[in-house]
Amino acid sequence: MSNPTDISISTSEHPVSLAGAAGSIKASLSAFASDETHLCGKHRLITFTARLKETDPLLWLQNQDIYPRIYWTNREGTDITAGIGKADSIEYDHAGPNNHTFEYLQHHIESKQHDERYFGGCCFNNVQPREEDWAPFKSLYFLLPQLQITRQNDNPVLKAHLYVHDGEPLTAAAARLLDTLENMNTGKIAGEGTIPDLGTISFSPSREEWITTCNKVLDTFNAGFMGKIILARRAQLEFSTPFSPLLFLLNYPFPESSTYRYYFEPEPGRAFFSFTPERLYRRDHDRLLTEALAGTCSREALAEDTTDACRHLLNSEKDIREHRFVKDTISKELEPICTDIDMEKQVRALQLNNLVHLYTYCKARLRPECASDATVLEALHPTPAVGGVPRDKALQQIMDLEPFSRGWYAGPVGWISRHAAEFAVGIRSALANRSTIYLFSGAGLVRGSNPASEWDEVDHKIGDMLAIARQTV
Numbered sequence: 001m002s003n004p005t006d007i008s009i010s011t012s013e014h015p016v017s018l019a020g021a022a023g024s025i026k027a028s029l030s031a032f033a034s035d036e037t038h039l040c041g042k043h044r045l046i047t048f049t050a051r052l053k054e055t056d057p058l059l060w061l062q063n064q065d066i067y068p069r070i071y072w073t074n075r076e077g078t079d080i081t082a083g084i085g086k087a088d089s090i091e092y093d094h095a096g097p098n099n100h101t102f103e104y105l106q107h108h109i110e111s112k113q114h115d116e117r118y119f120g121g122c123c124f125n126n127v128q129p130r131e132e133d134w135a136p137f138k139s140l141y142f143l144l145p146q147l148q149i150t151r152q153n154d155n156p157v158l159k160a161h162l163y164v165h166d167g168e169p170l171t172a173a174a175a176r177l178l179d180t181l182e183n184m185n186t187g188k189i190a191g192e193g194t195i196p197d198l199g200t201i202s203f204s205p206s207r208e209e210w211i212t213t214c215n216k217v218l219d220t221f222n223a224g225f226m227g228k229i230i231l232a233r234r235a236q237l238e239f240s241t242p243f244s245p246l247l248f249l250l251n252y253p254f255p256e257s258s259t260y261r262y263y264f265e266p267e268p269g270r271a272f273f274s275f276t277p278e279r280l281y282r283r284d285h286d287r288l289l290t291e292a293l294a295g296t297c298s299r300e301a302l303a304e305d306t307t308d309a310c311r312h313l314l315n316s317e318k319d320i321r322e323h324r325f326v327k328d329t330i331s332k333e334l335e336p337i338c339t340d341i342d343m344e345k346q347v348r349a350l351q352l353n354n355l356v357h358l359y360t361y362c363k364a365r366l367r368p369e370c371a372s373d374a375t376v377l378e379a380l381h382p383t384p385a386v387g388g389v390p391r392d393k394a395l396q397q398i399m400d401l402e403p404f405s406r407g408w409y410a411g412p413v414g415w416i417s418r419h420a421a422e423f424a425v426g427i428r429s430a431l432a433n434r435s436t437i438y439l440f441s442g443a444g445l446v447r448g449s450n451p452a453s454e455w456d457e458v459d460h461k462i463g464d465m466l467a468i469a470r471q472t473v
């Protein structure tokens with residue numbers, strides 16, 4: 001077979017209901033698969049799209065019983081996708097340095113003949129053995145959904161991906177997709193479902209252990225070995241019965257907030273999700289957007305309003321130093337791979353619901369030979385907002401000092417296509433395994449950090465997720 005080319009078929013010009021969209025896609029799909037001129041393997045991916053009347057992708061997803069299930073909202077809320085099923089995927093599961101993982105991803109995305117997005121994520125560091133709860137997540141797992149609702153700038157569409165695998169007859173691939181379309185629920189939502197009662201919560205490390213570990217780290221700063229390190233905590237929540245982790249997204253109380261919403265559920269009840277405010281980067285061909293985000297103040301800690309929290313943060317010498325490590329490292333890492341690096345001079349305050357962060361925006365142009373996601377991922381991940389300075393020493397310390405594996409926590413999560421990508425940093429995140437949910441968040445330690453305040457900072461960072469779990473939102 002020569003290189004198959006990919007095509008896109010639009011099935012409805014005017015917005016229609018979900019059932020109408022599914023019907024027109026089924027009709028186009030059947031017509032396509034029964035056309036003999038298509039049987040010669042000319043096409044690898046055929047994308048069918050139908051415009052939809054107003055549809056909420058998250059409510060649609062909640063109503064579907066087809067896995068994997070994924071969900072993505074960018075920080076601005078202008079780019080939303082909910083997807084089900086696996087048309088194609090890029091999966092890799094071998095321990096080793098992350099640059100191998102990134103190159104594997106690059107090699108596979110580059111070989112595609114189409115520009116559709118693959119959604120997924122990767123491990124923070126790919127060398128640490130992971131607990132069994134992480135098993136379905138792999139070193140790297142990106143997938144092209146079989147069916148998805150995408151809403152960009154308030155224009156929802158239903159998309160179906162007919163993907164013909166090597167050696168597979170077109171009719172078999174079409175039958176698979178048709179089956180998913182038949183099983184897609186187009187009816188009314190059966191009711192939201194509720195989060196069951198929260199039983200126990202335990203923290204790893206304990207507060208006492210955290211303080212001891214932080215003090216050890218502060219000694220390494222005084223000895224001059226290290227500049228910054230981010231230590232994370234894990235909270236283990238046990239519920240009375242298993243439930244759908246999607247309820248965390250459905251119950252998120254701040255739909256207008258400046259956070260990404262990311263959800264990846266490879267198997268029923270086993271999901272990784274994140275309400276992260278932090279962009280790793282956005283790439284469109286050679287144009288790159290990235291940022292430094294580090295340094296935190298909570299409204300609660302000040303018992304004052306957001307304006308005061310912003311003012312406090314912009315005058316906090318320790319937080320500015322904590323932020324500076326990230327800003328300087330990003331500039332240094334971009335230098336060899338970019339031109340036109342435009343890193344804002346002035347640091348700003350980014351307001352979330354209960355927290356304020358220091359934030360610096362950066363844009364740059366990738367050099368032609370560097371315009372690939374493997375190059376950008378290797379350069380930027382992990383920034384000293386989640387790793388430390390110097391990077392390798394910090395990564396080793398994190399593995400030595402944290403009493404759990406990070407898995408996908410703080411790893412790059414998002415989507416990638418041939419010429420574009422957007423990755424968020426998977427912090428303020430959770431791993432769900434039926435009735436157990438692990439929450440992850442961390443804090444940046446620099447010389448002068450106070451271990452007890454850093455413990456409280458992490459409490460505030462997981463505050464929204466804990467409130468959902470306790471049903472006190």
Ligand SMILES: C=C(O[C@H]1C=CC=C(C(=O)O)[C@@H]1O)C(=O)O
Nearest residue numbers: 294295296385427441442443444
């Ligand atoms: C590592 C996390 O937050 C980072 C991002 C913003 C502010 C941070 C801080 O002030 O410590 C952290 O560097 C996390 O939430 O898990």
Ligand SMILES: [Mg+2]
Nearest residue numbers: 295296443444
């Ligand atoms: Mg901090």
